[in-house]
Amino acid sequence: MGAEVSTAETEEVHAHDDDHHHELPFWKKYVFSTDHKIIGYQYAITALIFLFVGFYLMMVMRWSIAHPDKELPGILAAFLNKSWLNDQGMVTGDLYNMFGAMHGTIMVFLGIVPLAFGAFGNFVTPLQIGAPDMAFPRLNMASYWFYFLGGVVMLASFMLPSGAAEAGWTMYSPLATTAQLDEPNLWWTGQTFWLFGMVFLISSSLLGAVNFITTIINLRCRGMTWMRMPFFVWAMLVTGFLLLLAFPPLEVAAIMQIMDRLAGASFFIPTGLNFSGAGSVDAGLLDVAGGGSPLLYQHLFWFLAHPEVYVLILPAIAIVGEILPNNIRRPVWGYKSMVYAVMVLGFLAFIVWAHHMYITGMGNVVSTFFQATTVIISIPSVILLTCLFISLWGGSIRFTVPMLWALAFLPMFGIGGLxxxxxxxxxIDLHLHDTYYVIAHFHYVVAPGTIFGLFAGIYYWFPKATGRMMNNTLGHLHFWPSLIAMNGIFMPMFVQGMAGFHRRWYDGGANYDEITSRIIFDEGSFFANLFKDGQAIEMIDLNVFMTFFVWVLCIAQFPFIFNFFYSIFKGRKADSDNPWRATTLEWSAPNKPPHGNFVTEPVAYRGPYEYSVKGHATDYTPQFERGDDGVILGEEDPPAAAQNDGH
Amino acid sequence: MQTLGIINEMLGLPEVASEHGGMVDHLLEMVHWLMLVLLIGWSAFFVYCLARFRTKKNPKADYHGVQGHASHHIEIAVVVVEAVLLLGFAFPLWAQRSTDYPSGPDVVRVRAVAEQYKWTMHYPGPDNKFGLSKSDLISGGNPLGIDWEDINAKDDFLYTELVLPVNRECIVTVTSKDVIHNLSLHPMRMQQDAIPGSVSDMWFKPISTGRWQTICGQLCGAGHGGMVGYMEVMEEKDFDAWYKENVPSAKEEKLPEADPEKSDKAS
Known part of the structure; x- marks a missing residue:
């Protein structure tokens, strides 16, 4: 009840605001804004830029993998410090490690999480629950600026003499702690910057998480009972809890590693490290207190990083869960199962982390526990995916551009999950761990999985944010090549992984000729004639094939970039506030929703996906449409249960 | 189990050379079958729905959609299959691997010590006991810091490659001098992190002779991609001869062995 009162009050205040037309200065309206929508846009633009930065790093890496003996092409070399390349202009092991570490960091912490949770979460959640804004608008602004600061620190680390961090995105100690120790000032090294950057990013996520949880619990509008919440909001709630509970251990780990690097502590450094001098550390005994545990860091890291996987994937499932019913014109199948599955998933996500550490050697009990939980967590995931698949049955499927992305998400995420x-x-993991099989697995989940979901979301909510539609043809030009290229890049990785190709080889495995030169297509065979002038095709040649598709994927993003900016200004105007004929509350707000979001008080009269209800004039019955069944719990219609109690 | 290796073979799984490796491949094959069935099932349903229920074909959607409990039955089937894989195969196999360590005089023991960017193998000699090693004794002439005064160290010797006999149980104790490395033996279906400050054992029984590359499976610095090692599995009598050849006579002053012929190609 309290929530409702406060909602009403806030709205009055906003109405009051509108009357007086306080015109906020530009920097307050668009830069240091407390409006959840503006913050959402800020997150979206920043995160998209970071996605392209991460993509660029990967292009350099893939060039090195496919052509370790060739000069880096000028178009890629133009954006990096030439002194990082060797004399012949090729990528070195150091550079590869640096870009590898930063590709992972940027994609996960600066690209996808901010876009999925920061941008979509911020923009859509309050609109879908009928709230005027987030519960703590200033905290929301702080969250963005912490994120921005973290991003600046990460990018700045590329400008340092040491370059950016280079110990893998996992930053395992002692490698991470001892990397770049040859620099005169340890504060000014990429490794140290990475740690400080992470502290900012984690703080940002924590502020966001608190805000989302509070908003969803307290600011739902009249009639928006738990089971009338769109699935998107449920997923955001669970994601909020994941961030809130999983990130503090990594924050602790980052601060402890900072202490190890800068203050002479040894949380993660054991006694008696003795370096050969081949790396960046001088030969001989390392001068530290010692007594620390490298495994402790791994546990802290993966206690975050496994739930993080679900932070990456849940928003995408959630977006697909919104777009799918809208485009099949019938309710999602098994809404309640999905809600419970996502909660179980959120819980289980916390007790599977050590499956990333099987190779550290594990006793029977621990191994049994983590194998069991890891297999069990596949069950709620299968339920989510099955519900989405089954929803299609009996639908009337419109192949709009957002729907194409959402549909492609299903099999792509399916492959990644399976x-x-x-x-x-x-x-099995003792054979496959850290091979390209694993790389393909998690990229299928996150790249053609999550990123496709996010693209779906951008095309879908674009008219709400801008009042204009994105161009359809350009959307198709973006979608089809991306779909083909993604599979061209990641599918061959399964084969390489089974053969034993490991990740983080800057030369793509040229040094491991015994493993990588196995022949897959014989001399003179069809494919050999087609691709290699009749010479036998070896495992390692797949690298060239995959890298070719990276270029295709890159080119396929240009229609999107153009479409995005063109459509903001020149796109076709949306025909109404509800161009997709959708049912959830955000479509009752005017396009480009004003400060405070809703013109009339939003009320949820029914569940979120009432499409093709028998006897209704249209094939959609929005949550906000008052009808005969317009029962609002605890409101004017006395609840049936209360009446029954009297008898 | 070889008859049921179609998917493994298609995906190019390399040949197995350890006794338990066959069981690993078998488990992998079964999991891949489960995945394949689910993938084909989902894909067929997916494609059928897209064709059958497109707006043109089906202009009016059905509010209720799928009726019945087929999906529950599928869910239950998946749960059952996963339970069988776990309880029937994965748990017992790992229990056997992690608790039934081989012991006795016949077991071959090796310490594999990693550093940036190479491996040094430490063999205990005929007494089957490793001499003490201390990190402050490490020097150019004593790469593992072995205390040669230690009585157990008298017959120890070092080698750059992992040499093992066929058909005998082997325990490889993995550790590192500097950062985390990983000894990955693909033909044996084994990997073990080399974690500085701790020692971890891996054991297996080679069943065929051959010479393979070993992989460093954990990022260890700029030279990680070139940290190629070699593993050779010999006939037992060849191994014994090789072992004898390398054991220093008790009185001789100890010097670390340099690799006799094969130079590693990494650099």
Whole structure:
């Protein structure tokens, strides 16, 4: 009840605001804004830029993998410090490690999470629950600026003499702690910057998480009962809890590693490290107190990083869960199962982390526990995916551009999820761990999985944010090549991984000729004639094939970039506030929603996906449409249960 | 189990050379079958729905959609299959791997010590006991810091490659001098992190002879991609001869062995 009162009050205040037309100065309206929508846009633009930065790093890496003996092409070399390349202009092991570490960091912490949770969460959640804004608008602004600061620190680390961090995105100690120790000032090294950057990013996520949880619990509008919440909001709630509970251990780990690097502590450094001098540390005994545990860092890291996987994937499932019913014109199948599945998933996500550490050697009990939980977590995931698939049955499917992305998400995420199954088993993992099989597995989940979901969301909510539609043809030009290229890049990785190709080889495995030169297509065979002038095709040649598709994927993003900016100003105007004929509350707000979001008080009269209800004039019955069944719990219509109690 | 290796073979799984490796491949094959069935099932349903229920074909959507409990039955089937894989195969196999360590005089023992960017193998000699090693004794002439005064160290010797006999149980104790490395033996279906400050054992029984590359499977610095090692599995009598050849006579002053012929190609 309290929530409702406060909602009403806030709205009055906003109405009051509108009357007086306080015109905020530009920097307050668009830069240091407390409006959840503006913050959402800020998150979206920043995160998209970071996605392209991460993509660029990957292009350099993939060039090195496919052509370790060739000069880096000028178009890629133009954006990096030439002194990082070797004399012949090729990528070095150091550069590869730096870009590898930063590709992972940027994609996960600066690209996808901010876009999924920061941008979509911020923009859509309050609109869908009928709230005028987030519960703590200033905290929301702080969250963005912490994120921005973290991003600046990460980018700035590329400008340092040491370059950016280079110990893998996992930053395992002692490698991470001892990397770049040859620099005169340890504060000014990429490794140290990475740690400080992470502290900012984690703080940002924590502020966001608190805000989302509070908003969803307290600011739902009249009639928006728990089971009338769109699935998107449920997923955001669970994601909020994941961030809130999983990130503090990594924050602690980052601060402890900072202490190890700068203050002479040894949380993660054991006694008696003795370097050979081949790396960046001088030969001889390392001068530290010692007594620390490298495994402690791994546990802290993966206690975050596994739930983080679900932070990456849940918003995408949530977006697909909104777009799918809208474009099949019928309710999602098994809404309640999905809600419970996502909660179970959120809980289980916290007790599977050590499956990333099977190779550290594990006793029977611990291994049994983590194998069991890891296999069990596949069940709620299968339920979510099955519900989405089954929803299609009996629908009337419109192939709009957002729907194409959402549909492609299903099999792509399916492949990613299924290939996680063998990795759950300890013994199999001892063969496949850190091979390209694993790389393909998690990229299928996150790249053609999550990123496709996010693109779907951009095309879908674009008219609400701008009042204009994105161009359809350009959308198709973006979608089809992206779909083909993604599979061209990641599918061959399964084959390489089974053969034993490991990740983080800057030369793509040229040094491991015994493993990588196995022949897959014989001399003179069809494919050999087609691709290699009749010479036998070896495992390692797949690298060239995959890298070719990276260029295709890159080119396929240009229609999107153009479409995005063109459509903001020149796109076709949306025909109404509800161009997709959708049912959830955000479509009752005017396009380009004003400060305070809603012109009339939003009320949820029914569940979120009432499409094709028998006897209704249109094939959609919005949550906000008052009808005969317009029962609002605890409102004017006395609840049926209360009446029954009297008898 | 070889008859049921179609998917493994298609995906190019390399040949197995350890006794338990066959079981690993078998488990992998079964999991891949489960995945394949689910993938084909989902894909067929997906494609059928897209064709059958497109707006043109089906202009009016059905509010209720799928009726019945087929999906529940599928869910339950998946749960059952996963339970069988776990309880029937994964748990017992790992229990056997992690608790039934081989012991006795016949077991071959090696310490594999990693550093940036190479491996040094430490063999205990005929007494099957490793001499003490201390990190402050490490020097150019004593890469593992072995205390040669230690009685157990008298017959120890070092080698750059992992040499093992066929058909005998082997325990490889993995550790590191500097950062985390990983000894990855693909033909044996084994990987073990080399974590500085701790020692971890891996054991297996080679069943075929051959020479393979070993992989460093954990990022260890700029030279990680070139940290190629070699593993050789010999006939037992060849191994014994090789072992004898390398054991220093008790009185001789100890010097670390340099690799006799094969130079590693990494650099």
């Amino acid at each position: 290939t996680g199954l063998p990795l759950a088993f300890n013994l």
